[in-house]
Amino acid sequence: MVDDFQTEFDRMVQEIPREFLKRMIECKLKEAGIEPSPERVARVADAILAGEEQFILDDEGPELNVALAFDDEDIADLEDSIEEFCNHQLPDIISTTAGEAAHDVFKGLKKQWPEQKAWQDGQIAQFAIRLGLRWGEAFESYRMLLTAARELGKTYHTKLQKSRAKRNIHKRSAINRLHARACCVSEEILVLLQEGFADGAMARWRTLHEIATVFTLIVEHDDELAERYLLHEVVEAKRALETYEKTHLTLGYKPSSKREAARTRKAYEELRKRFGKEYCAPYGWAAYHLGTDGKRFSDLEEAAKRAQMRLHFKMASYNVHASAKGITGQLGLLDNCPALLAGRSNAGLEEPGQNAAISLVQITVLLLGPTWKFDDIVMANVLIKLRDKTVDAFIKAGRRLKRDDKALRRGLPKIES
Template identity: 30%
Template sequence: MEKKKEDEKTENSENENDKNSEELREAIEQLFEKFENAPEILRKNNEDMEAFKDRLNILWKDPFDLLELFLMLSTEAGDKFNKENRPIASEQNDYVFEALIRLHAKACLIGQEIITLMRNGYATGAFARWRSLHEIAVISLFINNHGNSAAERYLCYDTIESYRALRDYLEDPDLYKKHSEILGYAPYPFDEIKNIENLRNQLCNQFDDIGKNYGWAAKALGDKSPNFHKIEKNVGLDYLRPFYNMANHFVHAGPRGTVFNMGLLEKEEGHILLAGASNFGMADPGSCMAISLSQVNKALLTMKPDMQTSVFMEITKYLIDEINKQFIEIHKSFDDNKS
């Protein structure tokens, strides 16, 4: 009896294995069929995406176009400011100029990324990139307010960040070798890591508290424990903290970001898993981008104010108001048929 049960068990196991093998073969065949038909499948998918983007960009055309125009004007203003002021700034070791022009260029680059994401239907991705733009606006205004000393520390802090990226390897030299072998990278020369450590130590001797997180801002804040929130409050932009916190959900892997998605209507949250583009949710990233980019412009251009700067700021103020108005109008016009 025991042998009969064992034989039946073996036979059932073999049948199950045969079934699994057959399903595996079918799955492999279907996969190879998709590989063979990949050009046609991708062509159809691209056509569908282009049709979707056409509808999206018709719906949001006016605010998208105005936002892109504002970005173009901002980029041109930054380029002009750089060309006109770099020679004398270099002669005078003007750290404020150097820090702000670099931040402004990065802001314009992020602006391009935000617009690209919105024009392709990715509101949450656009808002996640706005988070970085807000940080640039905060830091730019802080440096503008606190002058050359804060700007010099900010630029020197690049070495502190490089040291922090390599700190684990200084404490455990074998760790980088292990990671390099896994990644297939040549190990970073240990003497160069030590050189960065030496430079970091020199800066810590030169500037009090610079080795701490956001330590470059410690003296200007009058606070030995600086952080971004304190800098944000110092320049009066902490009123945007709720939007900044919301953007964090789209950057990190917390559960809120798996439930809440700007591309979904409120009634869809928690019921639909959005795994692609959407034509909803562009108002917040678009409006926030316009506001933050204007703040970065202000920090840079008011370094050396003139009549042209005043005219530019007035024109862009009107443009931003119109951008915000149009984004809100379209956002409010959504109904179930546009989801």
């Protein structure tokens, strides 16, 4: 459809010189006492553009011997008229015509959409069935694991609400909220997996890995680290305020409240004086306890003994940022696949699936400690069994997919296992 518009536009632009030439020819014919009918004008224009110096004006009727002269002034006038039209009138014509064409296309799309939607819904439903047949066992194991983790988080939250203990109050609040967010992100990952978006799920696992890293540090250190972490929201709020102040006019937003801005800056300065300038870095809440400058997440990974997942973290980052690797190394495409991925795929789900299961268990097991009751030990073992079952199911489904793909490429039947 768009190509049709461009073709018509190109044709119109190419006709502009001819149309202005026809106007000039019309005047010349009138000056010569000849009726400037559209057919005659077009015949003369075609002859001139074809380089003909002599030609028959009419196929029928009396013979006419007419000389039409075009001097340098005529040519200059013609060029000026064309330039004036292209510079001043043509842009308005294009804008108006494009708006009218867009309106017509929009109406056509709205009229056709119910039929298109029904077709798309059918395609998505069929894809979901195929995806479920291949990955269903892994999905169900993952869901069981997530349910168990969420129930344990609910129990911890209930106990925290009833507790009157003042010791480690910041730590308990932080890990309670972090675990809830971990469960939320884990379900987001599951939704993306069940819809066939492996790269999107991997990008969300990146967040889950960050939560696991922060969670580990807060559990392993004193209550002051947790307090620094919770208060660091002010540093992030001040950074967001500065960004807002730079962009709100361009976006057409109202200025920030002077009172709120002053309150944010005051709270920021109080924390900077209390904890030092390193505290104001992106990960400055951990700078004092870890002995770092607070600028790199990798320092947190090292301290939390999560550095072994750095490769996976980088892989996930490709799907977060607009890097070249993000468009050339997609999980949703099998090896040697020449296609471009612009939607759902049944490939690559094993990587984010097993990573998410491992990270969620790491977080939830830490939630059960540090004083272990027998029930906690039992539930920790249950989580580990569910994790292993989930990881195994994802790996097996991924391997079967790759075997089936190789068999399909060789024209062989699928290998069932």
